[in-house]
Amino acid sequence: MRHFLQSSHFQRPPKGLLTLGLSFLLCSGPALAHVSAAQLPLQQPITMQVQAETVRTVLTSLEKQAGVRFFYSKQLIGANRRVSMVALNKPLAEVLHELLDPLQINFEAVEDGIVLTPAAAVANGSVSGRVVDEGGNGLPGVTVLVEGTTIGNATNADGSFSLQNLPAGPHTLVISFIGYGTVRQPFNVVDGQDTNLSSITMAESATQLSEAVVVGYGTARRQDVTGSITTVSSRDFVKGQVTSPEQLVQGKIAGVQITAAGGAPGEVSTIRIRGGSSLNASNDPLIVIDGVPVDNSGINGAGSALALVNPNDIETFTVLKDASATAIYGSRASNGVILITTKKGTEGEKIRVNVNSQVSRSENYGQVDVLSGDQYRDLVNRAIAEGKMPAARAAFLGTANTNWQKEIYQTAWTTDNSVSVTGSAKHMPYRVSLGYLDQDGTLKTGNLKRNTASVGLSPRLFDNHLRIDINAKGTWADYRFADQGAIGGAVRFDPTQPVYSGNSKFDGYYEWTDPADPTGNTPYSLADRNPVGLLNSKRDRSTVLRSIGNVQFDYKLHFLPDLHVNLNLGYDRSRSSGTVFIPATSAVAFTAQGLSSNYRQEKDNKLLEFYLNYTKQIGDHRLEALAGYSYQDFYTYSPFYFSRTAAGTLLDPTAQAQNPGKTQYTLLSFYGRVNYSFKDKFLATLTSRNDASSRFSPETRWGWFPAASVAWRLKQEDFLASSSVVSELKLRGSYGITGQQDIAGVAGDYPYLARYTLGASSVAQIFGNDTIRTLRAAAYDRKLKWEETATYDVGIDFGFFENRLNGSLDVYLRKTNDLLAVTPISTGSNFTPTLLTNIGNLENRGIELNLNYNILRNSKLNWSVNFNATANRNKITKLLQVEDPTYLGTQVGDIGNFRLVQVNSVGYAANSFFLYQQQYENGKPVEGKYVDQNGDGQINERDRVRSESTAPKLILGFSSNLNYGKASLAFTLRSNLGNSVYNNVDADRGHYAAVNTGLNFENNTVPDIYATQFLNTQWQSDYYLYNASFLRLQNVTLGYDFGSLVRAGSTLRLTLAAQNLVVATFYHGIDPERANGIDNNFYPLPRTVTLGLNLGF
């Protein structure tokens, strides 16, 4: 196979990657074979004769003859040591060996000269100190390096550091940290003594301009960025019980909406960047972890694939929003790109251990308001008296008073421990971490045990010409899923019945029984199961292994250091398996005699990226060019399993084995980018990506995604350069096209092919005596192609008062064309009446504001706040192949039983509510009476009103960080304004027909029934639609820094964090924040208190 990557390599990534890495080195040999400039002096021929001269004199003479400089300390060579030697045309290296070896001194050529170091590490002295910010607070994680050496370390949690084994003599410390100006601090080391530099103050760099920002395929200086990019680094992450990476930045970034799907351990969050750009294709952003774009489709047996990454390992979380920033990711960038980088070691760092331990207590607050047993008995009896229910219904009332919600929920404890070791072995910085999370859900029986390990190695070879980054992250997660059917079950189940029946039937749980079986031994299949029994009888477990890793080689050519060659080989593999077991005695799967089912899934995704990067500064012109190639392949396999009874026999004895699920797709890309800047004042970026996806036909699979952006740094202009008020002012503008091809969820990986599937043996055709199984062609659109989103973005970055107040403001318009949507097509044109095809247009327009303000900065007290606001409007502008103003739209928003409460229609936001306008009398809704909107005397679908979208009009975030001495207090507030929620709990329960099932069981109702007195469900009424604006105190963290309490150089920090403390809202349901706008059987987000301890040494 003439394949760039031998496919066998990819199937065994770890080994294959090594092989490839090696072959890369071999192939690159000739390029590297040029002798480095630093090696040349050592080859200089030397001719000299000295007699009892001091070493220093000899070295000075060699310096002159060879044209090199030696770096050494006086202590090393000794002031009075004298030597004698003769050399005739010997290479300098040999001379130095003769001279220095007996003195136990090593030499090493560096760029500017030759460094002499003691052969045996002689502990000559040390330096220690503490790095503080302008407020006097210790700065952790600051890189401290002794200039001209490899001796260095990072400061610990209270900002202190200590460097050992320093040769005596004068040195300079170079102290650097992202966002702060680099400090150079001279000091002197005395043999055998520790030099203490009491406190070194770092000032936040005036404009944060030198801060490196992660962009697609590389980094850029903040000042050079022309697109809309927001970075949150570990300093500003949300603290407390954070078990999934996206929770680190919830409420922190303008334009990014993160909504938890529920409170279950490892639950998925919905991430939307600047609203969704698609209808049926995925609206999830592309997530790139350490340069590996990861598979965002779910992993069977795992709640959220992203939750398999340990948040403690994450260093920065960068969101690329406009096309200028995202277009380099082309076809997958329409919904934004999230770049996650993990923590790394730094060169020269001393070994350092960090232990993080947290324990959390989570408890639900509030529950769905339903009737108590007594209230329920009262309601039924009254309804019978009023003739709303037949008298016979009283027979179903029990005598208990069960609060079913109380029975299914618990106080849940979570422990989260992680240990990391960071350091540098010679030129190889490393970081190794282990994490263990054990999280219980507030819904009983739910649990997640997650073991994570990560290794990061960053060797720097050949004088930093070859940088290798090796990242490997592994996760072993064991899930026990609680059946979330119990949540709705607990709302519905009759509160007058007890949890336990008092007999051994159905494992002792009270259950409704089938009237057709007079013995009462058969559970009633039409009724809900006992929610407690449902939780306890169903053992739904899975084990998920996932590893994401890559090796990235970045080689700066020796003969042309402006040119970098970068090769990135990555993988994302997972293995999951799970079982669901229900005993035969349980009522949950009674007629099937229990259930024992298995599933398994393997995912093997692989990545190859190769790019060249060229940077050149000529006078006032700075040019950076990038050209690359990318290959990514996604493969999923899941074998077929028969469903079995608890006893292990086949559930359906006639069932036949089906094909395993096996699917694969490939993305292939060529991309390029040119950045140009003139005098650091005018900046321009051009990006282009050519993408091909195997999901489209050869005629349509290639797509071109270009983007261009410009920026003007007004601060560089004369009239602002000297301004003391304005410290930064930059105008940005960008336009670009990005794509979307993630349609596997609705159409699989092969939507353009006429697929033929074999029919089951139960649906064969008979010809005479022969039974022939059928082959069916699926509908397809061979012309299916990329969905394209054109994004216009205008932004301004600003900083005032030495950047104490800084931020950015962006206005954008995103137009999606050729929307991938499942739409009705003309009958006869294809195999089905609806087809996934490119149809329709959609647009999002919005404003984003991000503000940071350092309110107080003094030696004791420090207070900074962040405020962000986003307003986004989404509108469908085309939905049919042919305009038809009478077309009502595609109904969506299933609340159960194909009852659809939302609609996608032209001129309105996607997923707008589509309900009748309720009529009221005396403030009371009148059952079945709706407003006849078009006045035609009939109430039909033409009278339904399209209300506001499910999406909020305004999203606000506010974070505050307050430090006083060693104590700190931080909090995050989030608010959504103008979002609507449909209360399906009330719609489903709040009427008498929900109580009187007409069958041999009864269901509970909600207090709303008192207000409405509805006899039947009025689910199409806008009575159930609420303004669900809210303000949530997301997080409060109190921290105290004990400093070197345990021993010198160690750190100890204690935090107490509370999450989800207060939600202020007019909505009376359980939670106003629902990604799809429908409040239905919601797993409540608990209130969590976390005690955390961080120990470093």
Next chain:
Amino acid sequence: MKSFSILRRSGHTLALAALLSGGLAACTKDLDRSPFYDLNTESVYRDPANHIQVLAKLYAGFNLGGQTTTGTPDVFAGAGLDEGETSYLRAYWYLQELVTDEAVVAWNSVPLQELNTLKWSSSNDLMRYSYTRIFYEVTACNEFIRETSDSKLSDRGIAGADAENTRRYRAEARFLRALAYSHALDLYGNVPFVTEADAPSKNQPRQILRADLFAYVESELKAIETLLGTSQQVAYGRATQGAAQALLAKIYLNAKTYTGTERNTDCITYASKVLTNNAYSLAPEYRLLFLADNGQTSASEIIFPITSDGRVSQTYGGTTYLIHAAVGGRMIGGNFGINNGWAGNRTRKNLPQLFPAAGGDSRAMFFTVGQTLEINDLTLFTDGYGVTKWKNKTSTNANGGDPTGTFVDTDFPVLRLADVMLMYAEAVVRGGSGGDQNTALNYVNAVRRRAYTDNSGDITLATMTQLTNGQPEFFLAERGRELYWECTRRTDLVRFGKFTTNDYLWPWKGGVKAGQGVSDNLNLYPIPSTDIVANPTLVQNPGY
């Protein structure tokens, strides 16, 4: 520094570049991903062994819902619709029977009750089901016909006996497409028109006029008449020359409805071909035609069936629907070979009243215990006589093969000899040439003699040829007696001008209990509003 020297010794100067450029070319091949298990058009048709399996799907399309009993429907996937209710035969039966004097349904859904009362609009879901099914069938046949042309066969290297077999399959697919189009012709008239020349797309098919569609169906059936096998050559269940001839006779008999021109002579020509083909003979007893083993006992009469088997061809449509839905009230499922009844379909009083009150006609199969002849409430199963014609019992009173009693074995005769005999006779009486009245009378009496088991029911030439308002009304009645609940009633009523008019009424016709005439535009169903929206080039049928 050791690796450095290794590098220095390495001589692979251009290896990386070569690897890259070679690799890129190879990687683009990876973009040609295809499913691991499912076949695609190319792989299916490359192997002639697959051809019969695709053909089987074309046949199954008239009966079954999808690729599993439930869960993978052919049409309306993900739309939350019942694939049994939306299956071809069931949807077709709704439109051909529930709107007539022969049947009424109790289920209280709006679209069904609109059929009961002849008060439908273009948004009636049931029309959408049938229409969508017809065009699914047409599209599926088109794909097979397109991919099995002689040139494609030779391109794929298929020759000899394999090619011969496939050519016959292709002719059968053309028959099935003609059959589906004949239903479109009859129900909707002016419909979108697609042939094998139209590959699957999202284009808007052009509309064909009813008369042109008639000509197309006619030309197709004539073209394949000799390409099909005879009933001796191909197995029961597959389309034969006799099936094509019988279908031609049927469309010719109704030609005036479709084109405005009588084609009775052509009807006689093609009916004669069927009737003089010795391969067909009437089944010995009428009741056998509607039992679980009708595929064995009545194969001599059934020219073209929709086959059914409770174990291997399961659907909640087809005859499973027909038998279950007719059982209710005090009828016992076990007597019909099924587990339970669905209490839906009964008859209006007109049908029992076609039969002599004194009895003697064995075709009168009604359940009267607990049932009333009059229908006061359409949604009450016990209003109206039950119909016991269809059963999942064999000729020896054994149950069908599905042990659960859910799915039935009874085949549905789409075309059968007695129907062709009556078509011949009616065409003769309507003035077609090429036949004669005595032969016609013999055919009619042959059918009646089986019903009466002797000649006591024979009619005279005068009865047969009597015209009322220019119509041979005997045939409308006789076809009711012989062919009730076999999907022909609406077509017959339309042909006789009785479907919408005031001169023949049945209970609840027009929404009133006594019955009343309705607008003439109802002789043709509307094109479903969903397709008018999706394909604005279509012109709606008049009056909708």
